[in-house]
Each structure stands twice: as structure tokens, then as C-alpha cells.
Amino acid sequence: MINNIETYLYIAVFLFAIGLYGVLARRSLIAVLISVELMLNAAMINFMAFNRFLAPHPAVGQICALFIMAVAAAEAAIGLSIIVAIYRKMKTINVEHATELRG
Template sequence: MLASYLTLAAILFCVGLYGVLAKRNTVVVLLSIELMLNAANVNLVAFSKYGVVPSLSGHMFALFSIAVGAAEAAVGIAILIMLYRARGTVNVDDYDELRG
């Protein structure tokens, strides 16, 4: 049963990695980073449930990771909105310099 959770996490991580490396839209890149973070959360919960001594420590780390991911997404979207207002595009290739 643990193998199915690890397979799901690997698939999620690979889809997220593809989105980060291949896509040029900044919103898609941010969503792909969140997919990779959720793959790590699936691993934390699975190892917590099927470990030698089952405990809630993996669940707690996953909840903390979700909170950090939400803060990261909020800051990323705020930066993206400011860049869109300044440049008029959300293409990653157009953000080659970050001077004001």
C-alpha cells in the first residue's frame, strides 16, 4: 500500500517538475511548484502512516508545509501582480532583470 502512495507522489512531482521546466507562464510555474510541494506532503503522510512506529508527526509536518506553501503562493501572486502592472506580461522570459 505504501508503494501506491509513493507512486502517486512521484507522478505529482514529475508533473510539477515538467511544469516548472517547460512552461513559460508564471502562473503555471507557481502552480507547478505547489504540485511539487504537495507531492512531498503525500510522502510525509504516507511515511508517517506506514512507518515502524505510526505517529502523527508526518501529518503535522504536512500541515506546516501547507501553511508555508499558502504564504509562498500569496507572496508569489503579489509579486506577479506587481510585475504584470509594470511590464504588461506574465511570460517568464520577459522577466530577465529585476531593477526598478
Template sequence: MNSLTVYLFVALLLFCIGMFGLLQRRSLIGMIISIELMLNAAGINFMAFNRFLGPDPAVGQIMVLFIMGIAAAEAAIALSLTLALFRKLRSINIEHARDLRG
């Protein structure tokens, strides 16, 4: 229970599940959900290294707080873009958003 490898594996599994979702979903909101999972995996990694290897416990916590702030900003922007796209295309399926295709 208390070893670095366990936490790294949990974070890795979470990251891979998120990556699978990001590649396979076509709904924009589904992709945002997957991105949140991947960001959380990064946060777990920071906290695990902080707990077991890091020199100063406060630094890892500050990094995870930074990740949370970035994730909140990213979610706000992505959701408003989703709304804008929906109003333009009447759909949030990314395969319909192909105006820029060459």
C-alpha cells in the same frame, strides 16, 4: 491499495508532472501551479511514511500542516510578485523579465 509503494509512486508521478510543468511553462502563474503540485507530492510522501513506517502518527500530520502553511505563504508572495511584474512589464511571460541578464 494499502501499501507504501503505491502511495510513493502516486507522489512521484505528481512530483514529476509538477516538475515538467515548472520547466516547460513560461507563464509565471503556470509555474506557481506546478510548484503547488510538487509541494502536494511532498505532503503525500510524508503522510505515507507516517501511515506505514513512522513511529508516531501525529508527527507526520504536523509536518504536512507545516507544508501547507509554507505553501500558503509562498503562494501569497509569488502572486503579489506576479502582479508587480505584470504592472512593470505588461506581461507575465518570464522570458520578458530579463533586466538582470548580464
């Protein structure tokens, strides 16, 4: 049950769906950021699963996963700094207050 590729692919799709739902439904920017990280992790699980069960070369998927981790860390840093900046200006991190641009 555990030791086949389908299980991992289903987990990844499930995680991705949770993340997407979070991005669309949550109003707090921190929660949105966490949801984005979930989606990245889903992709990472995919890479590892394909690497474990299918790939002829055992390292490629792992390298991808490592790169994604580093990139996700950079993304979190930028996201958090922008959230801090928005909090300083608006005193809130709720996306519903960001509605000045229209058209």
C-alpha cells in the same frame, strides 16, 4: 493494491515529476506557481504515506503536512503579489520577457 506504501510513493514521485516538468516547460508565471504547489503536495503525500505505514508515532507526519500547507499558502501569497507587481510594470506575466539581466 491501494493499501500499501508503494502506491503512494509512486503517486508522489509522479506528482513531483509533473510539477518539475511544469516549472521547466511552462512560460506563464501563474502556471509555474501552480507547478511549484504540485511539487510541495508530492512531498506532503510522502510524509502522510510514511506516517500511515511506517512511523511509530502517528502524529509527526501529519504535523509536517500541516506545516507544509501553511508555508505553501504563504509562498503562494508572496508569489502572487510579485506576479501582480510584474504585471503592473511589464503588462505581461510571461517569463520570456524577463531577460534583462545577463552575464
